[in-house]
Amino acid sequence: MRLSTLRDGTRDGTLAVVDRSGRRAARVPGVAATLQAALDDWQRAEPALRSVSDRLESGELAGEPFEPRSALAPLPRAYEWVDGSSYLNHVVLVRKARGAEPPATLESDPLVYQGGSGVLLGPREPLALPDPGYGLDFESELAVVLGDVPRGTAARDAVGLVRLVLLANDVTYRNLVPAELAKGFGFFVSKPATAFAPFAVTPDELGGAFRDGRVYLRLRTTLNDAVVGDVESGPEMHFSFADLVAHVAKTRAFTAGTILGSGTVSNRDPARGVSCLAELRARETIERGAPETPYLAPGDRVVIEAFDDSGRSVFGSIEQTVVIP
C-alpha cells in the first residue's frame, strides 16, 4: 500500500491512498483526515486503508488523478525526525577528507542526530540557498515511520514497529557544519528542512526488498540530468533500522509518526557514485589533494528516486531546484 499527503491549504494536508501506477489517488475522509491521524490509530486505520487500496487497484474506486506537484511530504510536520548515519563508508570518507578520525565506536555505537521536524518539504519544493557560501548539498537516504516505540525496545522487537518507508533528501549546508560541530552540541543551522518523496509505502509493498530491518533498493541521484549515484541501499547499511530503534529508545519512548532516517546511502565501490556531493569531494580530496566538484548553485536540479528489481519507482521522485529565496 502506498500513501500520500495532498496539498489542501491546511498544515497537515489530506491523506490519500495511491495506486500501483502512481497515477490515481483516493482520499479517505472516512478513515483518517491526515497521515498522523492514521498512525495514531493504525490498528483501526490500516485495514481500512488497505481496503481502499484494493478497491482503487481493482477499479471499483475511480479515485482522482495523482499529481506529484500537489503532494506535500507524507508527514508535512512530524513529532520527531531522527537521522542515523548507518553507512560507515560515508562517515569514514567524509571524516578522512577533513583529516579527522571516525569515532572509535564507529561499528558498535550508532551515530544519530535529532533533526528539525516541524517543517518538512514536499517532493517538488525548492532547495533554498540564502547564501551561496553555505555550501548546499543533497543527501539521498531512506527513512522509516514508526509506530509507538516504548523505552527500552530491543532490536528484535523493532522491525514490527516500522509502519511505512520513505525516501528523503536530508539537505545540509556543509560550510556551516564545522563551526557548529566545534561548539559541541551537534547540527542545527547547518540542517535546513528535509524533503520527502510523495509516497509513503508499507513494508509489505517492498516485498523481499524489506528484510533484516534494511531496505534493498537501487537509489539513483541525478544532478542536472547526470547520474551522480546509483547505489544499493541494502548490503552496506551497517546498523539496520531495528538497530537504530534500539539505540534511540535506550532512554526514552517515541510517539507514533516518528521518522527515523538511515543516513546518506553510500557504497564502497566508487563506480556506484555518491548520494551527496560531500562524498565526491572527499574522494577528490583524498586522491588529488583538494575538492573539485562545487556544492550546489542556484538553478541546479536534483532528482532522487529508488527502484525495485522490476524497475518501479517505489516512492515517486524527489525533484528539487536550487533557488535564492
Add this chain to the structure above:
Amino acid sequence: MRLSTLRDGTRDGTLAVVDRSGRRAARVPGVAATLQAALDDWQRAEPALRSVSDRLESGELAGEPFEPRSALAPLPRAYEWVDGSSYLNHVVLVRKARGAEPPATLESDPLVYQGGSGVLLGPREPLALPDPGYGLDFESELAVVLGDVPRGTAARDAVGLVRLVLLANDVTYRNLVPAELAKGFGFFVSKPATAFAPFAVTPDELGGAFRDGRVYLRLRTTLNDAVVGDVESGPEMHFSFADLVAHVAKTRAFTAGTILGSGTVSNRDPARGVSCLAELRARETIERGAPETPYLAPGDRVVIEAFDDSGRSVFGSIEQTVVIP
C-alpha cells in the same frame, strides 16, 4: 491567561483555561480540543480563550476543580523542542569543571540543541532512572511556545511570536554525555523526556516580568525539601528568547507550537544556589578538586517552581520523584 492540558486518555489531552488561583479549570471544546489546535489557529482561538478566562475569573463560569496530578505537559507532544544554553555562567562552570574551554564564540553565537519532542512529561510524572550509573540530573529552566516562525526572522520581530511561557525540567543523564558528545553529533540518549509545569501562560499574564525577550522571575528548585537553588531568571540570560529565535531561524522555518528553551537558569552569585546538580558538582570540583554531591537516586524528589514579585507560583509546580522503571 493560563492554559493547561488535562489527561483524558488521548495522546494530546484536553485543553483547559485555568483561573488565577490555579484551582478552577474550564474545558473549551467550542474553541479548541487541544493546545496544538489552538496554536494552529491562534488569531481565532486566543480571543475566545480570553473570553472563557474572563468568565471563569468573574465566576460567571463555574468550571471544574483543577488537580495538578491530572495535568499533562501543556503540549504532551510538540513538533519541535529546541533548547538553548543562554546562561553563560552555566556553560563556563560546567566546562571548567571538566577541564574544557567554553567555545570561542560563547558570547556571540548561541548554543542550542534539538531535543526530543514527541513524548513530553507532565508535572507529576516520575523521573526514570533505568541505570543508577547514568547520573540523573534535573535542569530547571524557562521555555516559550512560538507561533509560526518564518525563516530569517530577525530578533526584533521575534518577541511578537511568543505565544506562551512554560517552566521545564530538562532532564539529563550526565554520565552518558561525554561519550555521546565525543561522537560529534550532540546529545541523544543522554537526554530523556523533558517535563513541564502544568500552566502555559501568555506573556501579558507575566506583566512586567516579561520584557526584552526575557522572563524575570525567581526560580526555586528543591531536592528532598531542601532548597538547592533560588535564582533570578532575567538579568543573566545572555541571549534573550528573541536572540535565540533569530539564531535558530537562520536557515529554516518553524511551525506554530515549537517549544524553545532558555537552558539551565544560572546565577554567578553562588549564594543563589543552582538549577542543576552538575553546576553544584562543578563548583565543588573547582574549589576542592572533586565533586561531592551525588546525582539523583531512586526516591529523590525534585520540586521546581517560579514565582513573581507577588509570590504567586506562575506555572504551578513540577514535582517529580526518581524511580527505577
